[in-house]
Amino acid sequence: MPKFDLYFLYIALSMVVLLVILINLYWGTYFIILAQPLFISVLSEGAMSGMTTTVGVSKVIYGVLFALWFMAWGLSRGFSRKGKQPALAPSMAAPALALGGYLGVAILLGLVYGANFGDIIRDLSQYVGYLAVLPLLDLVRTPRQAKNLIFFLALVGLPTYLLTTIWGIGAKQRLDLSPALVMFQFAGQYWGPIEGAIWAVAVSFPGLAGQISAWLWLVLEGGMSIISGYRHKLLMFILAALTAFMVSGTLARRRLARYLIPVILSLMIVAIMADLSGMINLPLTDVTRDRYSTLLSGKKFQQDDSMQGRFQEAQWLLKKFWQNPVTGIGLGHGAGDPTLPGGYNFVYHNGYHASLMKFGVIGSLIFAWYFLALLRQALAIGRRADNYFARVIGLGLVVWLIPALIGSFWVNFFSNRGFALTVGVMAGLLPALVLSPQEAAADTRQAAAKVVTPALAIRK
Numbered sequence: 001m002p003k004f005d006l007y008f009l010y011i012a013l014s015m016v017v018l019l020v021i022l023i024n025l026y027w028g029t030y031f032i033i034l035a036q037p038l039f040i041s042v043l044s045e046g047a048m049s050g051m052t053t054t055v056g057v058s059k060v061i062y063g064v065l066f067a068l069w070f071m072a073w074g075l076s077r078g079f080s081r082k083g084k085q086p087a088l089a090p091s092m093a094a095p096a097l098a099l100g101g102y103l104g105v106a107i108l109l110g111l112v113y114g115a116n117f118g119d120i121i122r123d124l125s126q127y128v129g130y131l132a133v134l135p136l137l138d139l140v141r142t143p144r145q146a147k148n149l150i151f152f153l154a155l156v157g158l159p160t161y162l163l164t165t166i167w168g169i170g171a172k173q174r175l176d177l178s179p180a181l182v183m184f185q186f187a188g189q190y191w192g193p194i195e196g197a198i199w200a201v202a203v204s205f206p207g208l209a210g211q212i213s214a215w216l217w218l219v220l221e222g223g224m225s226i227i228s229g230y231r232h233k234l235l236m237f238i239l240a241a242l243t244a245f246m247v248s249g250t251l252a253r254r255r256l257a258r259y260l261i262p263v264i265l266s267l268m269i270v271a272i273m274a275d276l277s278g279m280i281n282l283p284l285t286d287v288t289r290d291r292y293s294t295l296l297s298g299k300k301f302q303q304d305d306s307m308q309g310r311f312q313e314a315q316w317l318l319k320k321f322w323q324n325p326v327t328g329i330g331l332g333h334g335a336g337d338p339t340l341p342g343g344y345n346f347v348y349h350n351g352y353h354a355s356l357m358k359f360g361v362i363g364s365l366i367f368a369w370y371f372l373a374l375l376r377q378a379l380a381i382g383r384r385a386d387n388y389f390a391r392v393i394g395l396g397l398v399v400w401l402i403p404a405l406i407g408s409f410w411v412n413f414f415s416n417r418g419f420a421l422t423v424g425v426m427a428g429l430l431p432a433l434v435l436s437p438q439e440a441a442a443d444t445r446q447a448a449a450k451v452v453t454p455a456l457a458i459r460k
Helices: 003-023 025-039 057-078 089-112 117-124 128-139 143-172 185-204 208-227 231-247 256-277 286-296 298-303 305-321 351-384 388-407 417-433 437-450 454-459
Strands: none
Touching: 003 025, 003 057, 025 057, 025 128, 025 143, 025 185, 025 417, 057 117, 057 128, 089 117, 089 128, 089 351, 089 417, 128 417, 143 185, 143 208, 143 286, 143 388, 143 417, 185 208, 185 231, 185 256, 185 388, 185 417, 208 231, 208 256, 231 256, 231 286, 231 388, 256 286, 305 351, 351 388, 351 417, 388 417
């Protein structure tokens, strides 16, 4: 598609999104979620690889739309009467406000340490999704609204997740697949919390058909993780299964289905080990076997080209971190070392090293506060909510987040735009899932003025 026609399409779509935001902030949330993969895609000047040093037009447009949605919420909140807040809202509001403030500090630090302003904005776009929790704590006031947003995440996320997974497996196996399969790759993260919830459904759903369907999906997911050739995908599936076994006891402590998790994991690991030892032959390619063999040998693992690049990158990030370990050196610093894999890049493999470099110890502790508060809230809902759907979603969020947090040592989820927005959205809607019908009705009446346009709120 010619670049002029593509820009015209982005502008037309942005007008639609802006109109919906001005009419109704809650419905504007759907368009913010949908617009991210549309505006930040493989078509938007290098979004797929993350290697571009420019801020593409489509990225700028989406950034403006997100900022307008956020500011419209702030205006509506400031000019309308404050309604009753959900009971769990403060647990996420405080760390989110602290994170937002520190992102502002990181912008200034980036300028002080010589980063280009365009690079700073590009880097900032990786983290603003976490702040979506603040508007949604106000805008999502009933269990029905929260459920609708979850279903929308699943509707957009599932096909994108499947296409991205297929493309990733093909790329690892050196197959020539169309980049169009990952055109909307950031939406694949939307499926994450639902994937986690499927683990809880598999061990606790009261209906046999539902349980069987959940287990079939998990077996398929396990099979894809084995044949993929991606070590991190296999390890994250194992981590998700272990997390699911530990946290699902609150739903299905005495149910035999829960103990299928360690059985299936044991069979997977034994089968892979037997294949690598030559005892059996799984339908694996030489590429996949070579990748997995490095997990059994410390020497081969350290000599692996991919790991060598990660070690080199980690040294560069830690060197930058020591320039200012307290506050970090801010946003906008790409890895300009020509000897590093990928060249000039903003997307680093180790999310913890990257966070220390950008935000220092103080900013990293704020991130830790944010995620710990979210995990605590999700666990509380998973254990004590009085409705099954809320408990499954709460536990599913934990099953998704813990592997992602651990996995960020080798695959950086923290700066993934889709991950950040999904986390922010889920954090904002969790409190509404546990409201009783009476509380939800009262909150809806009290907050009605806050969901209209800022102009109407000002006139009030």
